[in-house]
Amino acid sequence: MAETTWATPYRAILASRLRAQRAYRTGFALDLTSSLLIGVTELAEIWIIFHNVRVLGGLDFHAILLLFGLSNLAFSAADLLVGHLDTLPTYIRAGTVDAFYVRPLPLLAQLVTSEISLRRLTRIAVALVALGFGLALNDMAWGPAPVAMLVIAAVFGTAIFAALFTCAAALQFFLVNGSELTNSFTYGGSYASSQPASVFPTPLKLVFGYLVPVAFTAYLSTLAILGLPGPAGLPTWLAWLTPLAAVWVWLLAALLWRWGTRHYQGGGG
Amino acid sequence: MTDAIVSLQDLTRVFRRRGKGWRAERMELVAVDAMSFAIEAGASVGYIGANGAGKSTTIKMLTGILVPSSGTVRTCGLDPVRERRALARRIGVVFGQRSQLWWDLPLRESFAILAAIHRLGAGEAAARTRELVEQLEMGDTLDTPVRQLSLGQRMRAEIAAALLHSPELLILDEPTIGLDVLSKQRLREFLRHERASRGTTLLLTTHDMGDVERLCDRVLVVDRGRLAYDGTLPGLAATVGAQRVLVVDLADPTPELHGIPGATLISSEGDGMRQRLSFDAEVTTAAEVLTAVSTQAAVRDLSVEEPDIEDVVRRIYQTTR
Numbered sequence: 001m002a003e004t005t006w007a008t009p010y011r012a013i014l015a016s017r018l019r020a021q022r023a024y025r026t027g028f029a030l031d032l033t034s035s036l037l038i039g040v041t042e043l044a045e046i047w048i049i050f051h052n053v054r055v056l057g058g059l060d061f062h063a064i065l066l067l068f069g070l071s072n073l074a075f076s077a078a079d080l081l082v083g084h085l086d087t088l089p090t091y092i093r094a095g096t097v098d099a100f101y102v103r104p105l106p107l108l109a110q111l112v113t114s115e116i117s118l119r120r121l122t123r124i125a126v127a128l129v130a131l132g133f134g135l136a137l138n139d140m141a142w143g144p145a146p147v148a149m150l151v152i153a154a155v156f157g158t159a160i161f162a163a164l165f166t167c168a169a170a171l172q173f174f175l176v177n178g179s180e181l182t183n184s185f186t187y188g189g190s191y192a193s194s195q196p197a198s199v200f201p202t203p204l205k206l207v208f209g210y211l212v213p214v215a216f217t218a219y220l221s222t223l224a225i226l227g228l229p230g231p232a233g234l235p236t237w238l239a240w241l242t243p244l245a246a247v248w249v250w251l252l253a254a255l256l257w258r259w260g261t262r263h264y265q266g267g268g269g
Numbered sequence: 270m271t272d273a274i275v276s277l278q279d280l281t282r283v284f285r286r287r288g289k290g291w292r293a294e295r296m297e298l299v300a301v302d303a304m305s306f307a308i309e310a311g312a313s314v315g316y317i318g319a320n321g322a323g324k325s326t327t328i329k330m331l332t333g334i335l336v337p338s339s340g341t342v343r344t345c346g347l348d349p350v351r352e353r354r355a356l357a358r359r360i361g362v363v364f365g366q367r368s369q370l371w372w373d374l375p376l377r378e379s380f381a382i383l384a385a386i387h388r389l390g391a392g393e394a395a396a397r398t399r400e401l402v403e404q405l406e407m408g409d410t411l412d413t414p415v416r417q418l419s420l421g422q423r424m425r426a427e428i429a430a431a432l433l434h435s436p437e438l439l440i441l442d443e444p445t446i447g448l449d450v451l452s453k454q455r456l457r458e459f460l461r462h463e464r465a466s467r468g469t470t471l472l473l474t475t476h477d478m479g480d481v482e483r484l485c486d487r488v489l490v491v492d493r494g495r496l497a498y499d500g501t502l503p504g505l506a507a508t509v510g511a512q513r514v515l516v517v518d519l520a521d522p523t524p525e526l527h528g529i530p531g532a533t534l535i536s537s538e539g540d541g542m543r544q545r546l547s548f549d550a551e552v553t554t555a556a557e558v559l560t561a562v563s564t565q566a567a568v569r570d571l572s573v574e575e576p577d578i579e580d581v582v583r584r585i586y587q588t589t590r
Contacts, residue, residue, distance in 0.1 A: 009385045009386040012382045012386070016382055020373045094367065099368070101353065102332050102334070102357050102369075103369075104357035262350070263336075264335070
């Protein structure tokens with residue numbers, strides 16, 4: 001073994017998780033299939049909607065494909081990296097969290113590396129296919145700006161969803177059985193982000209644009225890539241501030257997380 | 270008290286929970302109530318009390334899991350909550366009823382991961398693992414997935430895992446719960462050896478008084494979040510006037526031994542071949558009782574039973590409440 005660095009513990013933990021997943025091949029294959037089906041179903045839903053309407057919230061089917069691809073890419077990437085944070089109540093009840101507290105690593109880092117949900121890979125694949133078609137079918141002007149926007153949307157969109165997962169997990173320290181509520185935060189956020197924010201009434205537009213900024217994960221970047229104007233309250237140029245939105249929601253997540261860990265009441269016993 | 274490895278000053282923890290129904294008053298439960306004590310480095314301390322007396326809550330505040338409601342706590346000179354990670358490098362913690370091992374991996378891998386977590390060098394990790402595996406006799410279980418280990422095997426593995434980084438302080442929460450007599454005995458011997466050879470400080474909570482008798486030179490009894498006793502085990506027994514029992518095996522069938530000064534007959538078996546006499550160590554001695562018995566019968570063998578500590582704790586509760 002080479003000399004130890006900050007990454008050594010995490011590498012050891014993650015490597016062990018990968019070995020464990022390989023040990024249960026059938027279960028892993030089933031997981032991959034089910035998450036593929038979920039992705040395909042959501043895509044089909046959009047297809048059906050656009051069988052009946054031609055334009056939704058100012059976006060046509062091709063634009064929606066791009067929106068769907070970006071939103072799903074960011075969400076499933078975040079899900080792959082930190083989605084297992086929503087198993088925190090199980091860890092609390094099993095006492096695993098107590099064991100985490102007596103190890104010399106940050107709690108959040110231990111929880112994040114406690115699992116890696118490779119089954120989300122199929123969901124990412126669906127997102128990439130939708131994104132590919134979206135980019136190919138739209139009549140758009142290629143250049144450095146759309147490419148930069150794509151990268152920003154993918155990277156910071158993932159960061160925004162990861163922060164939302166962290167907020168939801170932090171709330172679990174208080175709620176323990178509140179995963180229904182916090183799922184509405186993460187999965188609801190994901191659903192909202194795959195819709196054109198212009199269809200929302202103004203209050204919701206402000207919520208998803210500024211408070212829980214999922215509009216930044218896909219909608220605004222789609223507008224920017226296609227050069228479309230935004231609705232009132234959400235101008236297209238905001239898309240370039242996506243990194244700021246990520247910083248804002250991570251600040252919120254860090255505060256909530258700190259509050260939650262200090263509020264921890266122990267796993268009983 | 271510069272050499273205290275653990276010190277508590279008026280440490281208090283209050284749990285708040287809602288009562289039933291909407292509008293119910295919030296209920297407050299004082300789990301640990303203005304607790305103060307210190308443990309010097311190298312000591313071996315038994316922390317005992319009934320369920321819900323506040324043992325686990327104290328342990329969780331010592332290790333940085335729970336935030337105290339008020340008061341101060343220092344473990345290894347550190348603030349457990351603010352300096353949790355630095356503290357985790359210097360203490361080992363074993364929770365009897367929860368595992369810190371990876372249940373779906375061979376035991377060997379749990380040790381490897383924990384060595385990486387504590388950033389032990391390759392040579393150091395291998396040497397320490399080999400030493401612990403040898404002393405705890407785990408050689409043939411290293412390739413078994415943790416979920417397939419017996420309770421006794423798992424508990425030895427948990428203790429090895431907690432000691433891998435050679436902590437100064439080992440905290441054990443119910444380490445022998447559910448183990449058979451032989452497994453308990455081996456664990457206790459190992460812990461005595463670890464303490465003797467490395468000077469590791471031991472703090473254990475237990476319901477098993479054998480643990481306290483064999484392992485601890487100081488006992489803290491906690492009752493409803495407060496310290497009810499702090500001292501040695503014999504001192505504890507003396508405080509509550511617990512009775513010791515002299516068991517005599519006699520050469521011939523003998524009538525029941527009544528009228529021995531300072532002693533009371535508890536039982537007589539096998540036509541009086543074995544008789545049990547309880548006596549108060551404050552009033553008389555085992556030798557005096559034995560001398561008195563010898564005038565009435567020929568004694569073939571004898572043993573002295575120590576006080577039952579569960580009983581002692583119960584008496585402590587009765588006298589302090």
